Amino acid sequence: MEIEIFSTKKEASKRAFDIFSEALADGATVFGLATGSTPVDLYDYITASDLDFSQATALNLDEYYGLAADHPQSYATFMKENLFNQKPFKETFIPNGLATDVTAEENRYNEVIAAHPIDLQILGIGQNGHIGFNEPGASRDVETHLVELAPSTIEANARFFDHIEDVPTKAYSMGLASIMKSKKILLLAFGEAKADAVKAMVEGPITPDVPASILQEHDNVIVLVDDAAGSKLLGK
Numbered sequence: 001m002e003i004e005i006f007s008t009k010k011e012a013s014k015r016a017f018d019i020f021s022e023a024l025a026d027g028a029t030v031f032g033l034a035t036g037s038t039p040v041d042l043y044d045y046i047t048a049s050d051l052d053f054s055q056a057t058a059l060n061l062d063e064y065y066g067l068a069a070d071h072p073q074s075y076a077t078f079m080k081e082n083l084f085n086q087k088p089f090k091e092t093f094i095p096n097g098l099a100t101d102v103t104a105e106e107n108r109y110n111e112v113i114a115a116h117p118i119d120l121q122i123l124g125i126g127q128n129g130h131i132g133f134n135e136p137g138a139s140r141d142v143e144t145h146l147v148e149l150a151p152s153t154i155e156a157n158a159r160f161f162d163h164i165e166d167v168p169t170k171a172y173s174m175g176l177a178s179i180m181k182s183k184k185i186l187l188l189a190f191g192e193a194k195a196d197a198v199k200a201m202v203e204g205p206i207t208p209d210v211p212a213s214i215l216q217e218h219d220n221v222i223v224l225v226d227d228a229a230g231s232k233l234l235g236k
């Protein structure tokens with residue numbers, strides 16, 4: 001794991017943009033993308049750039065169960081508003097939140113991932129150490145699956161909804177096994193609320209209690225943090 005610490009979120013996001021651009025220039029064609037507040041500045045840099053993704057494929061990590069793609073809080077809508085409307089990709093994939101045949105949807109999305117091996121995966125991290133929606137206790141062997149969201153995740157994401165009761169309690173998510181297949185991983189974390197999760201991911205034992213800690217076993221991971229998120233790392 002390579003860790004880089006920046007004074008501000010903006011500087012870290014600019015570095016993320018540079019890594020993204022280099023990957024594209026080096027021939028990457030499949031990008032794994034994340035939602036949430038973390039990658040928004042990166043997406044702003046991308047939409048303001050002249051990078052061309054018309055030959056590229058995007059695969060998203062997760063989608064809320066029960067939300068239609070055109071629901072205002074769906075991750076499909078988030079991606080359109082923050083990236084795809086301004087920067088069209090050749091093709092984009094995201095789990096179908098309305099799919100009620102869970103096994104069929106898990107299999108469908110696993111086939112999508114198998115057909116489009118991810119060159120560069122962007123990740124955020126939850127305050128409880130989740131990546132994608134792989135909550136504490138998640139098995140490292142699982143691919144796309146329907147997740148029961150942790151109460152702390154529902155609370156953290158309530159800020160995007162009018163009422164906490166509106167936050168879906170489940171989501172389809174790529175599994176840890178799917179994420180670990182990505183050729184390169186770029187994880188971003190900003191703000192003091194992420195400091196404990198970052199420390200546990202980087203310096204703690206590899207444990208299902210901190211799903212992101214499995215990234216210590218991947219040989220091509222870059223972690224970009226701001227000072228606040230990196231404040232508990234040794235040597236800080």
Ligand SMILES: O=P(O)(O)OC[C@H]1O[C@](O)(CO)[C@@H](O)[C@@H]1O
Pocket residue numbers: 034035036037038039061062123124125126127131132133
């Ligand atoms: O970036 P945020 O909003 O802090 O969320 C943390 C992570 O949790 C998720 O919302 C769950 O997948 C990710 O999209 C995000 O990277």
